[in-house]
Amino acid sequence: MSRGWWRRNAIALVVLAALVPAGWFAFDTIEFGVVRNPTQSVEASKTAHVEGAVFGVVRMTPLEVDDVAAPTGSKPVLVTIPVHRRSGEPYCMGVTVTETATGRTWRSASGVLTWTPGDGQQETCTSGSEPRFDLVAPVLLAGDAVGPFVVGLSVAREADTLDLEFAVDR
Numbered sequence: 001m002s003r004g005w006w007r008r009n010a011i012a013l014v015v016l017a018a019l020v021p022a023g024w025f026a027f028d029t030i031e032f033g034v035v036r037n038p039t040q041s042v043e044a045s046k047t048a049h050v051e052g053a054v055f056g057v058v059r060m061t062p063l064e065v066d067d068v069a070a071p072t073g074s075k076p077v078l079v080t081i082p083v084h085r086r087s088g089e090p091y092c093m094g095v096t097v098t099e100t101a102t103g104r105t106w107r108s109a110s111g112v113l114t115w116t117p118g119d120g121q122q123e124t125c126t127s128g129s130e131p132r133f134d135l136v137a138p139v140l141l142a143g144d145a146v147g148p149f150v151v152g153l154s155v156a157r158e159a160d161t162l163d164l165e166f167a168v169d170r
Contacts, residue, residue, distance in 0.1 A: 037154065037163045044167040050155045052087035055135075058151045058166040060097070063113075063138055073143035076113065079151055081135040081166070083125060092125035095137035096152040099145050105152075108137035125155075 006013075042048045047056035063076040070076045079095055098105045110123055117123060121136045135153075151166040 037161045039163045039165055042164060042166045044169045048164050048166070050162055050164070051090040051157050052085060053090045054084045054086070055081055055092075055153065055155070055164060056166060057082065058168055060149065060151070060168050070113065070140060075141040075143055075145060076109075077139050077141055079137045079139055080121075081151070081153060083133055083135050085131045090125060091156040092135065092153055093156075094152070094154040095135070095139070097139050097141065098150045098152065100148045100150055101146075104142065104145065106139050106141055109140045110138055112140065113138045
């Protein structure tokens with residue numbers, strides 16, 4: 001290549017040099033049109049403070065359900081996340097349980113199991129909720145899941161959604 005080629009293409013090369021890192025950042029942040037939410041990890045036996053509310057300490061306990069409702073080889077558990085709203089009304093959704101060693105993830109099975117929340121328990125954070133309640137989600141784990149686990153919860157904030165990841169010692 002001659003020096004003339006470099007001079008003729010100097011502007012294009014500068015633009016390309018600027019766009020390649022920007023494109024890399026965009027593809028690293030956005031996966032197939034889905035923007036990754038910011039994540040906050042919470043240690044076992046700790047709480048998280050988001051938008052005027054305190055979430056945690058998260059518990060996972062065995063859930064007794066009708067044998068017909070739970071598939072063979074599954075472990076029904078009840079995930080409980082105490083919520084104390086001091087101000088504001090954060091909206092939360094999407095309880096998940098991930099086995100740390102394997103990366104397997106399970107979602108709430110409230111539509112699958114025959115189960116009713118008790119007093120002071122609810123399955124969603126809504127604007128009509130009491131200031132203190134237990135957010136609960138029945139989850140069907142695989143029979144061979146042993147933990148440790150991470151419980152995920154998405155909390156809507158004013159500008160974005162924060163994904164909380166609670167470590168759980170079960």
